Amino acid sequence: NDTCISEFLLLGFSEQHKLQPVLFGLFLSMYLITVLGNLLIILATISDSHLHTPMYFFLSNLSFSDICFVSTTVPKMLVNIQTQSKVIPYAGCIIQMHFFLFFVGLENFLLTIMAYDRFVAICQPLHYTVIMNSRLCALLVLASWIISALNALLQSLMVSQLTFCTELEIPHIFCELNQIIRLAYSDTFLNDMVMYLAVMLLGGGCLTGILYSYSKIVSSIRAISSAQGKYKAFSTCASHLSVVSLFYGTCLGVYLSSAATHNSHSSTAASVMYTVVTPMLNPFIYSLRNKDIKKALKRFFEGSNKCSFFKEVP
Template identity: 85%
Template sequence: MKAGNETQISRFLLLGLSEEPELQPFLFGLFLSMYLVTVLGNLLIILVTISDYHLHTPMYFFLSNLSFIDICFVSTTVPKMLVNIQTQSRVITYAGCITQMCFFIFFAGLDIFMLTVMAFDRFVAICHPLHYTVTMNPRLCGLLVLASWIMSALNSSLQSLMVLWLSFCTDLEIPHFFCELNQVVHLACSDTFLNDMGMYLASALLGGGPLSGILYSYSKIVSSIRGISSAQGKYKAFSTCASHLSVVSLFYGTLLGVYFSSAATRNSHSSAAASVMYAVVTPMLNPFIYSLRNKDIKRALVRFLWRKTLKGSIFLQLKKCP
C-alpha cells in the first residue's frame, strides 16, 4: 500500500500498557499468569462438557463453544504482547497488525453472538419448558453456532479490508497493547469517513442488536420467574441463568465502560489499560463464574478429576508390577 509520500508501510509500534522499563517484568509475569489461567480454565470446561454425558445438552454445548472462543480471543493479543516485553521490542509488522486486528474483531464478535445464543437458550428453557427439547434440537443448535461464525467472519473481513484501503505516511505508534481497530484507523493519512461509518454501523448492528436480544430474553425470563408460585421454583429457575447473566454483565459492562470512558477522556493509555478488562480479565473469569455457580459443572468436574486420578494410580501400579 502506498502512502502520500510514496513510502511503503512495513510495521507499526505497539506502545503497550507502560513504557517504564522497571514495570516490564511485572507486566510479563502478570499477563503470562492470566493467559495460562484463561487457557487452562476454559480448556477444563471444554474437556468436562465433552467427557460427561450429563452435560450433553444445548446449554453446555454453547458453553463449550464460548470457552473455545475465549481461548482464541485472548490468544490473538496476549502472546504477542508477551513476546514484545520479553524481547524488548514494540514492533509488529503491517501484515501482522492487520491479521491480529482481523482475528480480534472476529472472536470479539463471536463472543457477543454466543452470549446472545445462550440467552435465547435460557429464554426457551424457562419461558417454554415443554417445547425446549423440540425447539433446541441439535440441528438448530448447530445452525445458531454456524450463523454466529459466518456473521463474525463477514464483519471482521469487511472491517479489515476497509483498513487495507487506507494510506499511512510513516512507521506509526499505536498507544495500545494490540492493534485495536479504532486506533489503527485514526493513524491513517487518508480519509477515514467510510471506516468510521463502518465501525459505527457494525457497533449498532452487531453490538446493539445482540444486546437488545439479550435484554428482551431476560425481561421475558424475569416475567416468567415472577409467575412461579413457589420460592424454591423461582430459585431453581433463576439459578439456571445466573451464571450466564453474570458473564453478560461483566463482558458488556467492561466493554461499554471502556468505550464511554475513552470517548470522555481521550486518553489512549487509559483506554488501553481499561481494555484489559474485557479482552483479558473477562475470558479468564468466565470458567470460575460457571464452575462456582453451577452445580452440574462442579459435579462433572469432580467426576472428571476423579477418573483422571484413578487412571493415574492404576497406571502407576501397573508400572510397578514385575
C-alpha cells in the same frame, strides 16, 4: 494498498522498565489461568454425557472462543515485554486485528444465543427439547462463525486500503480497529461509518436481544409462586448475566466513547477488561455456582487417576 510503512509500534501500558517484569508476570498468569480454566470446561462438557445439552454445548463453544480470543493479543504482548521491543509488522497487525474482530464478534453472538437458550428453558420449559434441538443449536453456532468472519474480513480489507505514512505509534497493547483508523493518513470517514454501523447492528442488536430475553425471563420468574422455584430459575441465569454485564459494559464502552474522547489510557484499561479479564473470569463464574460442572470435573479427574493407576500396574 498505498501504505508506505512496514511496521507499527505498540506502546502498551507503561514505558517504565521497572514495571515490565510485573506486567509480564501479571499477564502471563492471567493468560495461563484463562487457557487452563476454559480448557477444563471444554473437557468436562465433552467427557460427561450428562452435560451433552444445548446449554453446555454453547458454554463449551464460548470457552473455546475465549481461549482463541485471549490468544490473539496476550502472547504478542508478552513477547514484546520480554524482548523489550514494541514492534509489530504491518501484516501482523492487520492479521491480529482481523482475528480479534472475529473472536469478539463470536463472543458477542454466543452470549446472545445463551440468553435465548435460557429464555426458552424458563419461559417455555415444556417445549425446550423440541425448540432447542441439536440441528438448531448447530445452525446457531455456525451462523455466528460465518457472520463474525464476514464482519472481520470486511473491516480488515477496508483498513488495508488506508494509507499510513506519519504516525506509527499505537497507544495500546494490541492492534485494535479504532486505534489503527486514527493513525491513517488518508480519509477514514467510510471506515468510521462501517465500524460504528457494525457496533450498532451486531453489538447493539445482540444486546437488545439479550435484554429482551431477560425481560421475559424476569416476568416468568415473578409468576412462580414458590420462593425456592424463583431462586432455582434465577440461579440458572445469574452466571450468564454476570458475564454479559462485564463484557458489554466494557466492550461497547470502548467503541462508543472513542468518538467523543481520545483518552488512550482509559480505553486501554477498558479493552483489557473484556479481552483478558472477562475470558479469565468466565470459567470461575460458570463453574463455582454450577454443580453439574463441578461433578463433571470431579468424575473427569477421578477417571484420569484410575487410568493412570491401571497403566502403572504390571
